[in-house]
Amino acid sequence: MTPDLSVKVGGLALRGPVLAASGTFGYGTEVPLLERRALAGMVSKGIFLKPRAGTAPPRIAETPSGMLNAIGLQGPGVDALISDYAPKWAAWDFPVLVNINGESASEYGELTARLDGVPGVAGFEINISCPNVEQGGMYFGNDTRAAAAVTEAVRRRTRLPVWVKLTPMVSDMGVIARAVEAAGADALSAVNTFVGMSMDLNAYRPRLSFRTGGLSGPAIRPLAVHLAHQAARAVDIPVIGVGGIMRAEDALEFLVAGCRAVQVGTATFVNPNAIAEVHDGIAAFMAAKGFASLADLPRFLPRD
Amino acid sequence: MTPDLSVKVGGLALRGPVLAASGTFGYGTEVPLLERRALAGMVSKGIFLKPRAGTAPPRIAETPSGMLNAIGLQGPGVDALISDYAPKWAAWDFPVLVNINGESASEYGELTARLDGVPGVAGFEINISCPNVEQGGMYFGNDTRAAAAVTEAVRRRTRLPVWVKLTPMVSDMGVIARAVEAAGADALSAVNTFVGMSMDLNAYRPRLSFRTGGLSGPAIRPLAVHLAHQAARAVDIPVIGVGGIMRAEDALEFLVAGCRAVQVGTATFVNPNAIAEVHDGIAAFMAAKGFASLADLPRFLPRD
């Protein structure tokens, strides 16, 4: 028998545990060659109220088993999102969450109000952690009070599922996780990219025009698994593991670490069908081990 | 002409910019096949007052472009260090700093007092950041006051150079860096390993018996370059860059980012002669660019 891979995550019933991570799947209209049957859900590229041009090139630089990016949340703004993309999403057979960004708690709230009730918008993922915008997410992500304030601002404006995307650049993940849970989050996505820098030895300056960028890819996986595990131990709401998942085994590490679901990001750049291969690989693992559903998968969540 | 690679770092005049990182070079008696002419200095494996057995195996796990370790600061204790190793160091043509560890500020101070003046001990590197000992370094590393207190406790006991090895697991590197500088540090080593976790999909538990381990190797380089750069911009004392240096180009990234010198760790496990190859590669780069000394190398340290 084929194992049941469906999961319930923060107010959504998903047909599988593998979602597309924000900023690595565009608005869902771009990625070619993916067998979408396996796609459990998608988080849109991060959006602001207003259109944003993004940062000057070079925007990406490869590093060992990883990549730095400083896209600067380039995007069309909420109006274009509502008119050009949401109608398409409404017709799809998987939920689309909008990754929302702002420079103040009220801006997050306003963005939520604009999107709440728009057909095609199934929920929100609050990006309190995008490290690429100087005045942006970073500030909220490692400040317990600010993170809670943003979560409340969004929570007050919608009944739809609210997920909070956590930043790894914190000294104690548990504290932030508990704070946003208390502020009304339905689930946590752990984690966003790590701030990094790489130097151009011809120009004697950073390879990225923005200087710093967010590190993603397999290089960060052991760090992301640890932070997702810390979050899962700190809260009762589900945690979605994100960071360096290329293959099913990588996703299973997050699930064993206590995550309810996972998001795949950079892997899609390398292999457009990565999400389907991760999904199928999890199914194969479960079948081989004789697990009927993900509820049977042993989790490592010790008391001590 | 061959470029002058000598540097002055926190009270020490070094024949080159490449040192051996703590815990990756033992007590200097182990590493075979290294052309020591290129070794500018060495930091000993971390030591405590008392002998320590270390953690149970498995102690290491490989990850993409990196490795997790949880050695648990296994070591013979300060008495054996003084009797068995310091005498050898006294005869070597490069300085040896002792990487000191403790569970309280006073323990750090006591350890310093024991080692100060022992022939062969050229200085101290305070490990406030070893993530592998539950009660150990971690606690100090991300607490500004505690980090400063430990630095003072050591500073009070010695006139020898005192370097502070910073932990990356902080939300603001600049704050800690300034605090330990104010407390009397002569230089900063940035950075130690990042806390990570990897799961064993047969046992459904972490691959390391200690559960978490410190991530080192090329995977962390872009994160380490950024943190070392932040530290270099925050303080006036020299910063020694550490993290993922395998080749000369990697070391040059740290130097361009504002570091005075570098330490090579994990690379030595893969290539016992890595330190010499990094040193020679830096010399070749300088010669090709026509730089007479490291003072000529352009640094990226903008005001803003």
Next chain:
Amino acid sequence: MFLTDAPLIEHRQVARDMWVLGFAAPEIAASVKAGQFVNIGLGPGPLLRRPFSVYRATGDRIEVVLKAVGAGTALMLAMREGDMVSCLGPLGHAFDLSGTARNVCLISGGLGVAPMPLAARDARAASLHVTWVHGARTASELCAETEGDEVILATDDGSAGFAGDVVAAAPDADLVLACGPNRMLAAVAQRWPHAQVAVETYMGCGTGVCLGCAVPLAGGGYDRACTEGPVYIASDIDWRALPSHLPYTVMSA
């Protein structure tokens, strides 16, 4: 767009340090147009794929031309026949040869030769008179495989053909297609604002999702070299804002 494992079936040298690699990739070979590229994945090797213009496409085979500039290209040049790469393509928008032009001038600097054999093929198919102007720093770096009704060579040091850069060496034409260092393309844009140029950027995905390949537009904002590009009308690009520290610039005219 196709994703296929492609074995190396040939390599040959076409200039000093410059090699052509042939891979078996039938669907891509059958559908690729001049100016489009493939994104090549190496395993084991660097994480990200590496974009390469398709140089030739005959039968089941596509060819790319490259020099070793870093880890990925070095691995590719170390490959032996039978070794596999993962090949994603064809990607991006091709040169536009439709319209009323009667003659075309292909201008290539150094590795900018890459898209031109296909461009010459498609131009002949559209029965255009083809002039190909190819330049490099010095004679030994000129690609040996230029073709066309008329071929003009140029070298910076005058060791072969016209002494000077390709832009100065090139005649006017109804249609100008150019590829090479971004600095050279900026010069093309000066002389022929309506020329079609194939530009280069770093690429994360090659498929339009990562926004890593931003090309600054004269009208403001950015679009994606991998999707709206890599071929642009020269005057549409904000050349001052386009980074020019990519290897082509390091390596040629």
Next chain:
Amino acid sequence: MFLTDAPLIEHRQVARDMWVLGFAAPEIAASVKAGQFVNIGLGPGPLLRRPFSVYRATGDRIEVVLKAVGAGTALMLAMREGDMVSCLGPLGHAFDLSGTARNVCLISGGLGVAPMPLAARDARAASLHVTWVHGARTASELCAETEGDEVILATDDGSAGFAGDVVAAAPDADLVLACGPNRMLAAVAQRWPHAQVAVETYMGCGTGVCLGCAVPLAGGGYDRACTEGPVYIASDIDWRALPSHLPYTVMSA
């Protein structure tokens, strides 16, 4: 100890999924003793080297025997003749064949066969009578290259030789040398506390600096499999504390 780039010069199959690879590494071949290992670096490939017992050493050549259990071993089995590895060795302490013994029993489970051909060679050189007991799960997994004055085969399923495990199949001897899954070695330790066993741990460096290869000692504390080991007197090890989830256990007797 030597660090050398070694080309693959031969591979041959010796059991189902089990292969012997031969590399040209003259200095190592000339100096290696039974039970010692080499640490093999693959580039491109995993960051860390992979430790392998030396299986045979003849002339300029060393041989290792392996199965594909993960990324590194899979890459090694995909290598073609002429491909290079970086080879560091010989490493660790060898079996001790000095002393007054007149006969020796070699006990190998599955891939534990690895150090035994050298052990048989050195034992014959010390003019000892050699009995080699080799076991596996089933006949097809028995290594084809066992040798000695007397060879005893054992399989868990009885499909060849003695039906049962190698420890039960083995006779007593003055000297017992064993290699295999840590669980099997623990059984050896029960019956022959003075046996010499070659154990396995994860290794970071193979040269004694990282302390990653900790072996728990019966007397308390740890030492280094790469330096004091990998050969130990069976009774010196705290077998309950030694992890036994390494591939040998997954893969055999």
